Amino acid sequence: MLLALDVMGGDNAPAETCRGALMACDRFPDLEVALVGTGSRVAPLIAEASSSVAKRLHVVNAEEVITMDELPSVAIRNKRKSSLRIAMEMVRSGEAQGCISAGNTGAIVAGGVLVVGRIPGIDRPGLGVPLPAIDRLRMLIDVGATVRSKPLNLVQFALMGGLYMRHVLNVADPKVALLANGEEEIKGDDVIAQARDVLRKGPFTFIGYVEGKDIPVGPADVVVCDGFTGNILLKVMEGLGEAVYALLREEMGQRILPKVGMVFMLPMLKELWTRFDYEQYGGTPLLGVRGAVIKAHGRSKAPAIASALGVARDFVLKRGVELISREITQGGM
CATH class of the missing domain: 3.40.718.10 (Isopropylmalate Dehydrogenase)
Structure with missing residues (x-):
């Protein structure tokens, strides 16, 4: 190859x-x-x-x-x-x-x-990012390929993300959700609502809307959004991770007890960092x-x-x- x-x-x-x-x-x-x-x-x-x-x-x-x-x-x-x-x-x-x-x-x-x-x-391609979460990998699609999306784009992102999770990442029954500003059906705009109605009849288990807080811990394997929203969300998640790491180092540098405790926590922290390290997952497919x-x-x-x-x-x-x-x-x- x-x-x-x-x-x-x-x-x-x-x-x-x-x-x-x-x-x-x-x-x-x-x-x-x-x-x-x-x-x-x-x-x-x-x-x-x-x-x-x-x-x-x-x-x-x-x-x-x-x-x-x-x-x-x-x-x-x-x-x-x-x-x-x-x-x-x-x-x-x-x-x-x-x-x-x-x-x-x-x-x-x-x-x-x-x-x-x-x-x-x-109609338009989508960039799908596999995101390390608490219990498994999830995919966020799109994160920048199609900035302004039509309902058709969101539907096709869901289809491609579901296929990728099932056949490439070996998730037997990938659950698909739309990213919205609330879980209730009255949330979201017309574009999201129209995509929701189509996804209910799709080949993957559609679980409705999820909020941003649900991406790391929620039930969805594939979270679908337009590229503008997805790109901002991805950058926020990257920045938050770097900020938490920097704050931890700052606190440890100023206190004696955390330095002592760090000796015992180091193996756990290394394993945790590995799970969330983008270098382990490498790249984002343009689907x-x-x-x-x-x-x-x-x-x-x-x-x-x-x-x-x-x-x-x-x-x-x-x-x-x-x-x-x-x-x-x-x-x-």
Whole structure:
């Protein structure tokens, strides 16, 4: 299996992205990675790879890079020699079965639509983030691919999220909910209400509305919202986690007893941090396009890149695109 990695995308590129590719190839013997980026910078970074890994790495030179502050649709159209654009063209041509980038989110979404192309019948793609919660993983979709959503978009997000949870993350009976400002049916706007009426007849167990507080501890496996709301919610959750961590360190630095107690709490805290560490889950799938397109966190280091490559590999092996395409063709919703 060949996956195309935009090694120039992200805050820590290309050193960490290349190192992540080495880790992924070491972890998955069936994986080959096309390292798409500035060849002169990439080659020294993989020079120490073992022979078994080196033969599965392929450097694809790219003369341009799409930066984080560029207008997404303009950049993906105009920078045809960029690492992201070339990686996506490899997916479109069938040369690669998926692509991964930690770069500009908007450009990844634009490229997914304009270069890779949408699955026939899908109105707009959705970015689905697997979120670690108290008892299991949950998916929040959409988190930024489609900023303003129609009822049809929310319905299709629910379908794609449910399929991903069932077939890729092995949740036997994924429960789907709409994010609203209350659990009562009188809550939400007309868009959410229209989506609710359709989802009641859908192929997955629909449990109605949930509030933001229910995402970490509630009954839903898939929480559906528009991309504007989802993106803000995701950023708030990330910021809150960082704030709690910073406050804990500050309090411990000022007091003696917490420092002593920390010796006994350290194993528990490490396990807790692992459960909520985005590097363990790697990437966010752009669902609804004709290929495995995975968005890694912009701050990803090598372990997160390796995990993102693993996410793409699983999506390909479990035929995620075909599953979504078949469900849409058969009128799943």
